[in-house]
Amino acid sequence: MQVTRDTVKEIADYAMLTLNEQELEHMVRDMQEIVSFVEKLNEVPTDGVEPMIHPVKLMIVMHDDTVQRTEDLDAVLGQAPDRSGSYFQVPQVLGES
Amino acid sequence: MSHVTESAEKTYETVVGLEVHVELATKTKLFCRCSTTFGDEPNANTCPICLAHPGTLPQLNEEAVAYAIKAALALGCEISERTKFDRKSYFYPDLPKAYQLSQYDQPLGQNGKIEIEVDGVKKTVRIERVHLEEDAGKLLHTVGGTLVDLNRGGVPLIEIVSAPDLRSGKEARAYLEKLKAILSYTGVSDVRMEEGSLRCDANVSVRPVGETRFGTKTEIKNMNTFSGVEKAIEYEAARQVEVLKQGGWVRQETRRFDDARRVTIAMRSKERAQDYRYFPDPDLVPFTVSRAWVEEIKSSIPELPDERRARYMAQYGLSAYDAGVLTLERTLADFYESAVQAGGDPKAIANWLMVEVLGHLNKENKAITETPMRPEHLSELVKLIEEGVISGKIGKSVLPEMLESGEAPRTIIERKGLIQIQDTSALEPIIAKVIENNPQSVADYRAGKDRALGFLVGQVMKETKGKANPQRVNELLLKALRS
Numbered sequence A: 001m002q003v004t005r006d007t008v009k010e011i012a013d014y015a016m017l018t019l020n021e022q023e024l025e026h027m028v029r030d031m032q033e034i035v036s037f038v039e040k041l042n043e044v045p046t047d048g049v050e051p052m053i054h055p056v057k058l059m060i061v062m063h064d065d066t067v068q069r070t071e072d073l074d075a076v077l078g079q080a081p082d083r084s085g086s087y088f089q090v091p092q093v094l095g096e097s
Numbered sequence B: 001m002s003h004v005t006e007s008a009e010k011t012y013e014t015v016v017g018l019e020v021h022v023e024l025a026t027k028t029k030l031f032c033r034c035s036t037t038f039g040d041e042p043n044a045n046t047c048p049i050c051l052a053h054p055g056t057l058p059q060l061n062e063e064a065v066a067y068a069i070k071a072a073l074a075l076g077c078e079i080s081e082r083t084k085f086d087r088k089s090y091f092y093p094d095l096p097k098a099y100q101l102s103q104y105d106q107p108l109g110q111n112g113k114i115e116i117e118v119d120g121v122k123k124t125v126r127i128e129r130v131h132l133e134e135d136a137g138k139l140l141h142t143v144g145g146t147l148v149d150l151n152r153g154g155v156p157l158i159e160i161v162s163a164p165d166l167r168s169g170k171e172a173r174a175y176l177e178k179l180k181a182i183l184s185y186t187g188v189s190d191v192r193m194e195e196g197s198l199r200c201d202a203n204v205s206v207r208p209v210g211e212t213r214f215g216t217k218t219e220i221k222n223m224n225t226f227s228g229v230e231k232a233i234e235y236e237a238a239r240q241v242e243v244l245k246q247g248g249w250v251r252q253e254t255r256r257f258d259d260a261r262r263v264t265i266a267m268r269s270k271e272r273a274q275d276y277r278y279f280p281d282p283d284l285v286p287f288t289v290s291r292a293w294v295e296e297i298k299s300s301i302p303e304l305p306d307e308r309r310a311r312y313m314a315q316y317g318l319s320a321y322d323a324g325v326l327t328l329e330r331t332l333a334d335f336y337e338s339a340v341q342a343g344g345d346p347k348a349i350a351n352w353l354m355v356e357v358l359g360h361l362n363k364e365n366k367a368i369t370e371t372p373m374r375p376e377h378l379s380e381l382v383k384l385i386e387e388g389v390i391s392g393k394i395g396k397s398v399l400p401e402m403l404e405s406g407e408a409p410r411t412i413i414e415r416k417g418l419i420q421i422q423d424t425s426a427l428e429p430i431i432a433k434v435i436e437n438n439p440q441s442v443a444d445y446r447a448g449k450d451r452a453l454g455f456l457v458g459q460v461m462k463e464t465k466g467k468a469n470p471q472r473v474n475e476l477l478l479k480a481l482r483s
Helices: A005-014 A021-043 A073-077 B062-074 B169-186 B226-245 B291-299 B305-316 B320-327 B330-341 B346-363 B375-386 B392-405 B409-415 B424-437 B439-446 B451-463 B470-482
Strands: A087-090 B012-023 B086-089 B099-102 B109-118 B121-134 B138-141 B146-149 B156-162 B198-208 B218-223 B254-258 B263-266
Touching: A005 A021, B012 B169, B012 B226, B062 B109, B062 B121, B062 B156, B062 B169, B062 B291, B099 B121, B109 B169, B121 B169, B169 B198, B169 B226, B169 B305, B169 B330, B198 B226, B218 B226, B226 B254, B226 B263, B305 B320, B305 B330, B305 B346, B320 B330, B320 B346, B330 B346, B330 B375, B346 B375, B346 B392, B375 B392, B375 B409, B392 B409, B424 B439, B424 B451, B424 B470, B439 B451, B439 B470, B451 B470
Parallel strands: B218 B254
Antiparallel strands: A087 B146, B012 B156, B012 B198, B086 B099, B109 B121, B121 B156, B138 B146, B198 B218, B254 B263
């Protein structure tokens, strides 16, 4: 697969990153190397092999339905850069939720 | 889309598919033990897991899985033996992880169906899938910035996706009502639309009648009531038909419904298609739903609305319509059943419940659970009327008080002295008095004017303040007039 400038721009856009010209060039090369490396796997015959979702056979552990309260709301809110009352505050977001 | 714009004279049909999100009634969130209580102080119900602090790991709520399986079974779905959670990536402050844990290609339930009935016509609506996912937080947009409340973030939801089988706003509404009924019967959700525990998006398109391909669809969001869904779909379909008739084409976009103005409005269209980049969540391993667990859950599903409706028709002789009204809400169906078991004619109880009781409650905007009246009291009221102790009219006048105070009907009628006068010796002097005071009507009756009799009966009823048994009055009056 060919990684182009457009591919990188699109991915940067999803991640909400702005790249300058130099960073963009660098990323194209970097990502091309990674993709080419991983593409090696395409050579492995996988006919009849079931897709693996998780590498280790683990049993899922579930929790029961009993409430655990967070003791200190201020400590929770204090982790964020900004708050307003007991809301987290972030820069204004435009558009519909 | 030239095939739909060739002629302006075509008739169009509406095609609708619904995506419904339902909040499950668990006490804790889907991946942590924070409370799911509605209306608490912002962010009071959050913890490092639902706030996505680095290094935390999600732990699946077993009860939420059980509820989702129960809902899927009640909707006739097959339950996947192996399933998993996937990350749906998007950036928005209501989602601190920057991905929502959802189920992409292995939903918990698939291939279900719901039976609906509109204007006497039955129809099966296919359900494509039922899957589990977490809710996002709530944002408040203010001038100073956007405020984030993550109490709802991580609350378990099921998403129920119908096939595009619905053909009108009315059908969509019937589908939602049936869906709500089934879910409330199973107890997996409170299904309160006003608290956002049931939310609905509609995919709407139109096509000329006879066309088998689908037209371009729009998605309508922001509908808060069942009647809003119905109106939004009707409006949107009419708008699309108009666009096509004008020779234009429908743009694939998301629209929002303005309930007050009854219009749908295009939301800011995304210049580029969203890419959610789904992939299996590595923090939650795939899991197996054992057949034994599914069987156990299946055995806990109560009698569902359709079965109950059929039983009410067979067992109590109710009409399809009446049985339908009485079984749409489990609480109402239970009330009816308890009343019938306490005695009295099932049909009469159904009439009193549907006409008088619901009429009164609807006026007060109350549910059957919000009145202190007990089912046995309704049964007693019907029996008192059947036995001729009070008239139907007195029954109607007593009912509001029963609904307000929760008192037994007999207590009220005894206190107010409303017991019907059947006693001949009590009625005869009143009849004699009425005959004496109304010579003209008496003469009219004797001259063959039957209507005069009705007037005289009315006078006796008035004298007795409605307490006389009208049939008895009729008999005695006739007897007196003939003598």
